[in-house]
Amino acid sequence: MVGTVHHTALSLVIVTNGSKQGLSLATHYYVQPGDWVIVESPTFHGALAILESLGARVIGIPMAAEGMNLELLEQYLRSHRPKLIYTISTLHNPTGLTTSQAHRQQLLALAHEYECPILEDNAYEGLNFEPVPPPIKAIDQHDWVTYIGTFSKTLMPGLRVGYMVVTGKHYQPILERKLLQDLHVSTVSQAIVSEYLASGHYRRHLSRLRAKNLQGRNAMLQALERYFPEEVEWTVPRGGLFLWVHLPAGLPIQAICREALAQNVLVANGAAFFLDQRGYPALRLTFLHPSEKIEQGIAVLGKLLKSYLAPGTRGQASRLKQEGILGFVAKTEGGTKLVG
Template identity: 35%
Template sequence: MKTSTLQKPVERIVSPDFDSIFSSRAKAIQSSAIREILKVTERPEVISFAGGLPAPETFPVKETLAAMERVLTASGREALQYSTTEGFAPLREWIARRNSTPDAPVHPDQVLMVSGSQQGLDLLAKVLIDPGDRVLVETPTYLGALQAFSLFEPTYVSIPSDDDGVIPEAMGESLRGAKFLYCLPNFQNPTGRLLAEERRYQLAQKARELDLLILEDDPYGELSYAGDTPPSIRSLAPERTVYMGSFSKVLAPGIRLGYVIAPEALRAKLVQAKQATDLHTSTLSQMAAYEVVKDGFLDSHIPTIRKLYSDQCQAMLSALSRHMPEGVRWNAPKGGMFLWAELPQGMDATALLTKAVENNVAFVPGMPFFAENPSIESLRLAFVTVPPPRIEEGVKRLAELIRASR
């Protein structure tokens, strides 16, 4: 048998010019400022007030392991199989019961399970936003929401806000026709502020007057240090509110489990969008989470998280009071994981961060949290993963850098 003597020509391997084939949407994507900062803070010597991460000592490892074992032993094939897009029915029923009020009951069919509440934001953006649509946001607002929404090219309108949250009186008739208002009423990321109860009623009324949808994002509501919060906006205007919740802050973020409660017509469209995105959220995570929470575990677990976070917050407030120079201002959160600070007028928090990292301390500058007209002086401090002695040392270093920058 003759063998071929022909040889393939040597070809120069050239990769595609991806910049020329990326979609305009892909070209507009920006890296998360927080995620980029977190790369620096992985060094153990860095005292990091940057990451919005829950304290890992609050994760119910033993309970989750036992739940996984029970699920896999009793229903292993079901847990490892594809499932419905809407989510695991017993968990949706549990969520519906937990979020129902006498005036605003929740039916399980209104609940859609999502792979973390960030996916909820993405799905809502996909089904609601066309290029140029007006989207109303707080001042400042959650960076992850801006990232999810911006892919679909809205026109942002920043609603004036103060220490009590968004100001409903600032929402006039000119905002009629906006697609929705996005807000975090409970211990907001990034500021840690709590929307005043009176303003919740006013927002519900404004939504009806302006024919407006409200997206109520509530990952931190269970983290009230006193154990209570004002009524949800959903409970005051259920027909005009989409409510988003998460298991990331009360169980663990690694299970990637959140949920959306929406009026039925909108929930049906979200289901279709999710089918095109990932078919369904992890069956195993849903079944295990239900196994953990179904018998009241959160009623005893969440108070331990609140106590830890309250103590951490007080440690930071005390350190700020002792060390910060005149001209630096900050709030005193009543829950959650963050507080908001403002440097003396004209001082740039982003420039300060560079010096801070050189001195092994980190935070998040406030600028990325603004949809418009960012404040260069603002910054977010996260305190729940830093023990009090390191909080003290980190705040002291920051204070010294601020004095030196004047």
């Protein structure tokens, strides 16, 4: 959306202290305590925390390869009349998936039909390894979408420069909420970002960053094939910083995370990305480290997982697939991995 913002009237852009402030501003504007809100499941734990603190009632729509299940979404739009749809359309956190153009158009059409605003949170846009569809906001003609972006993931987290693209009647109320909080983001940080963009350094920086991240992702995929048990499945993201690992049921995920940390391997327990931390067992793995460190970490995790996989758990992934719990397919160099 950065490129789109360049062609957007500045009066439609609100600069925020990172995308987290934009997320908070938008949710507090659209949602009141007790309102229904739809999110993808799994989704960004920071968004879940904000909605919980607000007293919203949250509905999680399962993710598939193309995005959230739109048939199920329409059922809830009709029955619950939610006040907001929260989506991460590009390089989804935590799965790393990117929705298709067709899915984005259908989602926007549903929002328009049922008069439900969309909050599009694309913190990782720009880190894609291949072209991605335009943001939903770019095709929004009726002011249903509020867009959130940031330079924290692509440039420097400490700058805390994010932005919102807000159109129509929503702009002024959200701007007023922003002014009540902090008046403006550091002008020094804004000047740094502005200069980086204008000079062309940002495009070159992104190109280097994407090449580095792609190398790390490929190293992790190779290590997963080499060290992980065959019952474990994962996504193959087309960009971003991490991938999503689906584990067989019954594994003590917290214990595995603690034992991995004791061996200097830090992983994110997938439970944090589900509403009430109730979801299928999973891990989010980050591939930003050097290839040799990635291989060492995956080797440690693979050994731990194999030690916990008792003979009785063999074949559980097949059962999950038959029951329809595993929802999408990702291809790796070693074959096909089904991922839930």
